[in-house]
Amino acid sequence: MTIENIKFNSDGLVPAIVQDAVSKEVLTLAYMNEESLQKSIDTRETWFYSRSRQELWHKGATSGNTQKIVSMAYDCDADSLVVKVEPQGPACHTGAYSCFNEIILGENKQNDNRFAIINELEEVIAKREAEMPEGAYTTYLFDKGVDKILKKVGEEAGEVIIAAKNRDHDELKWEVADLLYHVLVLLREQKLPLDDVLSVLKERHSS
DSSP: OOGGGOOOOTTSOEEEEEEETTTOOEEEEEEEOHHHHHHHHHHSBOEEEETTTTEEEETTTTTSOOEEEEEEEEOTTSSOEEEEEEESSOSSTTSOSOSOOOOSSOOOOOOSOTTHHHHHHHHHHHHHHHHOOTTOHHHHHHHHOHHHHHHHHHHHHHHHHHHHHTTOHHHHHHHHHHHHHHHHHHHHHTTOOHHHHHHHHHHHHHO
């Protein structure tokens, strides 16, 4: 990617859609000028141009909620950007994980996709890591760190084995659900997208 390819608007700006590289959720829409775009590329952290203050700003410079850039791409018209990041905290100035929280259409996220709950759970875990709400179990896991998360994954795997050996379907479904949840927390802590795991399964299936 070279800046020379980007078509800045009449104000010298280009919109940048910032997306969580792990959960895939859109976090915010901001604007970059040539200087902030170059700084973003050089530092691998997001820099934007504030239209209200008419100055550059480094995301997280005061809050600590920086965004580590994983990848950056521009569209077919070269007049907008998608920036995939690893957020170090909430993206929104309100303290929310994402700026996009007001529903206009599609209020019920459940649909005919029986795996939709996995996507929703992945998003919730990402929000918990960013916002760290007090009293939430997921917050507790992230606060304790990878050793605690790994311990829970091991414990839940053992519980799955016991439930299966006992031929107890009610117990088994609960324990598998617990294991899946803790594995998703582990993937988030490791900054490994679930999509990467699914890609491995797809490759194995096709080979």
